[in-house]
Amino acid sequence: MSQGFGNEDTIYQDVDVLEADVGKYKPSELPEREDELDKLHMALRPVTMDGSPRDVLVYGPTGQGKTAGVQLKADQLQEWADENDHQLEVVHIPCKGADKSYHVLTRLVKELREIRKGQGVDEPSGYQRKQLFEMVLDELETIGGTVIIILDEIDAIGEDDYVLYELSRANPDPVKIGLIGITNDLQFRNNLDADVRSSLGQREITFNPYNSNHLKNILARRAVQALRDTYFEDGHEDFTHLQSDVLNGGTIPLAASMAAQETGDARQAIELLSYACDLADDEGIGTVAERHVRAAKEEIEKEALIDTIGAETTQRKIALLTVVSAELNDSIGETTNLHRLYLDLCGYIDTNTLKQHTFREKLNDLAHSNILAKDRHGRGRGQGMSNTYSLAGDVDPQSILDTLEDDSRVGDIVDIVRS
Numbered sequence: 001m002s003q004g005f006g007n008e009d010t011i012y013q014d015v016d017v018l019e020a021d022v023g024k025y026k027p028s029e030l031p032e033r034e035d036e037l038d039k040l041h042m043a044l045r046p047v048t049m050d051g052s053p054r055d056v057l058v059y060g061p062t063g064q065g066k067t068a069g070v071q072l073k074a075d076q077l078q079e080w081a082d083e084n085d086h087q088l089e090v091v092h093i094p095c096k097g098a099d100k101s102y103h104v105l106t107r108l109v110k111e112l113r114e115i116r117k118g119q120g121v122d123e124p125s126g127y128q129r130k131q132l133f134e135m136v137l138d139e140l141e142t143i144g145g146t147v148i149i150i151l152d153e154i155d156a157i158g159e160d161d162y163v164l165y166e167l168s169r170a171n172p173d174p175v176k177i178g179l180i181g182i183t184n185d186l187q188f189r190n191n192l193d194a195d196v197r198s199s200l201g202q203r204e205i206t207f208n209p210y211n212s213n214h215l216k217n218i219l220a221r222r223a224v225q226a227l228r229d230t231y232f233e234d235g236h237e238d239f240t241h242l243q244s245d246v247l248n249g250g251t252i253p254l255a256a257s258m259a260a261q262e263t264g265d266a267r268q269a270i271e272l273l274s275y276a277c278d279l280a281d282d283e284g285i286g287t288v289a290e291r292h293v294r295a296a297k298e299e300i301e302k303e304a305l306i307d308t309i310g311a312e313t314t315q316r317k318i319a320l321l322t323v324v325s326a327e328l329n330d331s332i333g334e335t336t337n338l339h340r341l342y343l344d345l346c347g348y349i350d351t352n353t354l355k356q357h358t359f360r361e362k363l364n365d366l367a368h369s370n371i372l373a374k375d376r377h378g379r380g381r382g383q384g385m386s387n388t389y390s391l392a393g394d395v396d397p398q399s400i401l402d403t404l405e406d407d408s409r410v411g412d413i414v415d416i417v418r419s
């Protein structure tokens with residue numbers, strides 16, 4: 001019988017603090033980002049002098065506290081504005097999924113209208129982007145005061161930087177506008193229109209990757225708030241002063257070093273610790289150990305792989321299933337064998353079939369995504385070279401079958417591979 005809720009002992013005192021999602025938990029300080037926050041401060045400070053905030057482009061790899069840092073400074077400015085009766089609005093537009101300036105504009109119109117009308121305004125549809133931009137200006141003029149527009153993951157708009165171009169030159173009366181673009185795509189920044197770069201890129205703030213010590217301190221602060229019997233001694237809020245009856249000494253260093261070795265991503269470090277704590281809490285043993293961090297890493301990687309495979313195209317999924325089938329039958333995943341198997345499998349579902357060289361491209365795509373491993377070797381004297389494909393080291397054939405069994409296009413093939 002599965003366990004009931006509510007009666008278990010727990011290691012948590014505030015479980016939400018270990019949420020990595022910036023919408024769910026906002027850190028109240030980011031000491032590792034003092035310099036970057038100072039620069040943001042400088043860009044926003046003109047507001048306190050009745051001037052216009054400077055436009056800023058915030059750049060850095062994923063999970064470096066860009067969004068958390070911008071939110072923190074915007075919240076501090078909002079506090080100042082509330083205390084000083086200064087009309088300030090901050091709109092945060094996540095641009096992910098907005099593949100064009102057009103979609104950013106529709107989201108912006110909605111957000112700005114919601115300032116006046118409250119939640120629940122629909123995004124406008126059926127307008128030209130110039131009309132949408134005029135709607136934005138109308139809204140801004142009506143709101144007045146200072147409006148700071150944060151465009152998060154702005155690289156989503158690709159090459160279409162119309163919205164940035166127009167917003168960075170807009171000067172509607174009587175409102176003062178500040179633009180903060182956030183991106184982790186260096187190429188996007190370099191490709192921006194020269195005028196946009198000279199305005200938005202004038203104040204560029206770079207968030208460089210965290211090292212293992214930074215991550216240990218970030219995790220220690222989160223742990224103190226999230227877990228019971230966990231505190232800093234002598235008033236020093238860093239890892240070396242952490243005391244905990246719940247965390248074994250090696251837990252945070254291991255999570256921090258795993259994340260530092262990869263990309264120095266604080267989100268990844270927090271997710272590792274959070275997952276490890278959940279696993280330990282679920283076991284009900286009251287302490288989190290290094291083995292929980294290792295198990296957490298494995299689980300997170302497995303889930304990420306499942307997401308990647310689920311998002312592949314139908315042809316790549318079938319190509320992957322040929323390799324799974326070869327592996328389960330101990331046969332060699334040589335391109336010609338796999339292609340033969342591929343033609344057989346395609347016969348069971350309604351799909352077009354690819355010639356061998358195009359099929360091989362699908363296998364190579366999967367190798368690029370680190371789902372498959374590719375090995376190139378000679379066929380024997382005078383016989384040329386051949387490629388063999390196998391599942392990459394950490395990819396389990398059963399979890400691929402489990403992931404794809406409910407797929408509407410290739411689910412039937414999974415049954416055949418299994419049988």
Ligand SMILES: Nc1ncnc2c1ncn2[C@@H]1O[C@H](COP(=O)(O)OP(=O)(O)OP(=O)(O)O)[C@@H](O)[C@H]1O
Binds near residue numbers: 025267
């Ligand atoms: N210095 C820090 N102190 C405390 N928490 C931090 C710090 N830096 C990042 N975080 C936390 O790490 C997570 C990821 O941060 P954030 O979303 O701000 O990164 P980002 O650079 O904007 O990433 P992305 O480019 O992927 O959006 C959040 O939970 C955030 O609170």
